[in-house]
Amino acid sequence: MSDIAPDGSPVLLYARLPSLGEAELIHEAVPPGCEILELGAGAGRITHALLALGHRVVAVDNSSAMLALIRGAGTIVADLETVDVGRRFPVVVLASNFINDRDPGTRRIYLATCARHVLPNGQVLLQGFPRDWTPSTEWSDLGDVRLRLRSFEQDGDRISGEMEYRVDGEQLFHIFESKLLSDDELDADLRAVGLRRQRTLDERGAWTEAVPQARS
Secondary structure, three states, X not given: OOOEOOOOOEHHHHHXXXXXXXXXXXXXXXXXXXXXXEEOOOOOOOHHHXXXXXXXXXXXXXXXXXXXXXXXXXXXXXXXXXXXXXXXXXXXXXXXXXXXXXXXXXXXXXXXXXXXXXXEEEEEEEEOOOOOOOOOOOOEEEOOEXXXXXXXEEEOOEEEEEEEEEEOOEEEEEEEEXXXXXXXXXXXXXXXXXXXXXXXXXXXXXXXXXXXXXXX
């Protein structure tokens, strides 16, 4: 049986999922070779790709089992809500769907962590659900991982479901609850922690660059 991270994520799964172009998108948006603080880094799916592109990375996650799989980056075991690295970075990355938490207070805590770790002239890169996200229960393949949305419910902008994965002969499950954010809601969350939207980084609207409000 695979180890399970504190948020319910199967460690085996995240150790085997491939990078899906996130690192290349980040690389194109930031200065060459800059240092990056990656919050919620997991098993290093994006971390290792960023390192290969010439960036220095400090990876934060609350799962020591996940971080033990990362090679070549600094690692810090900590909760995103309370982590204090003790310095600021030119780039802070919060990938996955943390900004889609249903609770606005929790979303703003995550964003406040980004805000207090970014340099005054730095960048915060955020990933969320793309604007055109639609549920599908069909099987698909990511590397050697098979996955599908096993069950799904939607009530307005509130969504919940269970993902099913098959990897290395194991069947793994992960339950999620999220909120599809409007641009106005994300802007309000950013303002609340001293950030502002700078631009959208991809055509589907999944990635947003935010900067400190005082930055010119």
